[in-house]
Amino acid sequence: MFKNVIGLMSGTSMDGIDAAFLKTDGLLHVEAGEAITVPYSEDLRQKLSELVSSGIDSKNVEEQITVKHAEVIIQLLKKTNTPANEIDLIGFHGHTVFHSPARRMTLQIGDGELLAKLTGVDVVCDFRSNDVKQGGQGAPLVPLYHQAIATKLIKPLAILNLGGVANISWLGHENELLAFDTGPGNALLDDYISLHLGEKQDTGGKLSLSGNVDQGSLKSLLEHPYFLKKAPKSLDRNEFDWTPVSKLSIADGATTLCAFTAEAVARSIQIIPEPPEIWLVTGGGRHNLAMMQELKNRLEAPVKSVDDIGWKGDFLEAQAFGYLAVRSLKGLPLSIPSTTGVPHPLSGGVIFKAVK
Numbered sequence: 070m071f072k073n074v075i076g077l078m079s080g081t082s083m084d085g086i087d088a089a090f091l092k093t094d095g096l097l098h099v100e101a102g103e104a105i106t107v108p109y110s111e112d113l114r115q116k117l118s119e120l121v122s123s124g125i126d127s128k129n130v131e132e133q134i135t136v137k138h139a140e141v142i143i144q145l146l147k148k149t150n151t152p153a154n155e156i157d158l159i160g161f162h163g164h165t166v167f168h169s170p171a172r173r174m175t176l177q178i179g180d181g182e183l184l185a186k187l188t189g190v191d192v193v194c195d196f197r198s199n200d201v202k203q204g205g206q207g208a209p210l211v212p213l214y215h216q217a218i219a220t221k222l223i224k225p226l227a228i229l230n231l232g233g234v235a236n237i238s239w240l241g242h243e244n245e246l247l248a249f250d251t252g253p254g255n256a257l258l259d260d261y262i263s264l265h266l267g268e269k270q271d272t273g274g275k276l277s278l279s280g281n282v283d284q285g286s287l288k289s290l291l292e293h294p295y296f297l298k299k300a301p302k303s304l305d306r307n308e309f310d311w312t313p314v315s316k317l318s319i320a321d322g323a324t325t326l327c328a329f330t331a332e333a334v335a336r337s338i339q340i341i342p343e344p345p346e347i348w349l350v351t352g353g354g355r356h357n358l359a360m361m362q363e364l365k366n367r368l369e370a371p372v373k374s375v376d377d378i379g380w381k382g383d384f385l386e387a388q389a390f391g392y393l394a395v396r397s398l399k400g401l402p403l404s405i406p407s408t409t410g411v412p413h414p415l416s417g418g419v420i421f422k423a424v425k
Contacts, residue, residue, distance in 0.1 A: 071098060072157040072398070075145065075190075076391025077138055079164040079179075081233025081306040082255050082353055083117050084269065085109050086138055087387035088145045095395035099218055103149050104384040107141045117164060120178070121306060124167040131178040134164055138179065139187035153189050160394030161194040162386075168197075168305045170206045181421040188423065193394035195419040200404045205411030206303035212238040212248035212408045213396070214389035218380070227345035228375070229364075231255060231354025232386070234304050235330060238408075239341040247341055248408040249300035252333025253309050255354045258326045261311045265319050270353075274327065277359030280320030282328045289313040290329045291336075300340045301410040324359060331363035344370060351375045351382045394418065
């Protein structure tokens with residue numbers, strides 16, 4: 070039975086909230102609909118950033134985040150002239166402020182009960198906790214959605230999500246699936262740009278395109294012990310820092326950080342069972358031309374944006390949490406041993422019923 074759902078995502082880049090319509094059975098039927106992105110106000114973004122830096126919760130900020138998500142849902146409904154009673158379910162990821170699977174701890178703030186009350190629609194949230202409690206990494210959770218929408222594509226295939234953290238879904242023949250975080254995505258570069266230029270990001274990679282890679286700094290960055298770990302594995306947004314590029318010019322530092330992200334992705338080829346025929350890139354990092362060029366230079370296969378095959382690259386994660394919400398409702402797995410390292414296929418999520 071198909072469900073009309075709205076998936077929500079607030080990513081580690083902290084740039085705003087994505088909301089996307091999806092019609093799905095939580096299995097292989099997926100119809101992606103309209104989607105929007107609404108930026109955070111500078112004040113709320115700063116509050117979020119402080120929480121992420123400290124790794125602690127704030128009920129006040131959690132309420133503000135939840136209210137903002139409700140406003141985004143209302144905007145999406147208005148844009149498409151869709152009555153709220155035509156939506157069966159909301160997949161509410163919330164915002165990750167702390168993630169340490171080694172300590173069996175992960176925290177995504179967002180009040181599912183309040184969101185259900187504000188929207189009048191049932192809400193599924195807290196997607197990661199059960200996985201982490203059972204010994205899994207709790208991330209990435211998007212790979213099962215990638216597998217569902219890529220059934221007709223050539224294999225082996227790698228879908229690379231360049232969010233704040235970068236992660237890969239490797240899809241092989243016979244429904245093989247392996248997923249893990251490869252290393253930094255945009256977060257490290259965004260923080261570097263914010264500190265030095267007061268901007269949220271290196272828009273389009275303009276600054277990064279003007280610099281040169283410092284090989285010594287790149288080598289130092291790649292000495293991080295994370296790259297010695299076996300997959301599945303996952304990262305907290307703040308796992309890396311840009312100290313090795315601190316003595317470079319701003320442009321060279323930015324270029325080197327782009328190269329760091331790309332080289333970390335390239336090293337993932339040593340982990341996956343078979344090199345992919347093609348790399349499809351999603352997430353905000355695909356808009357950074359310098360980062361995309363570094364990937365093309367380092368990966369021995371074509372590198373394309375997912376938009377080139379008709380997917381909405383800015384909204385795949387939001388769609389995925391709509392898809393996972395339906396799976397949660399049906400008790401289907403959200404993660405499997407080869408995506409998060411959980412001992413067995415495992416469902417998750419917590420549902421909050423709206424009062425009708």
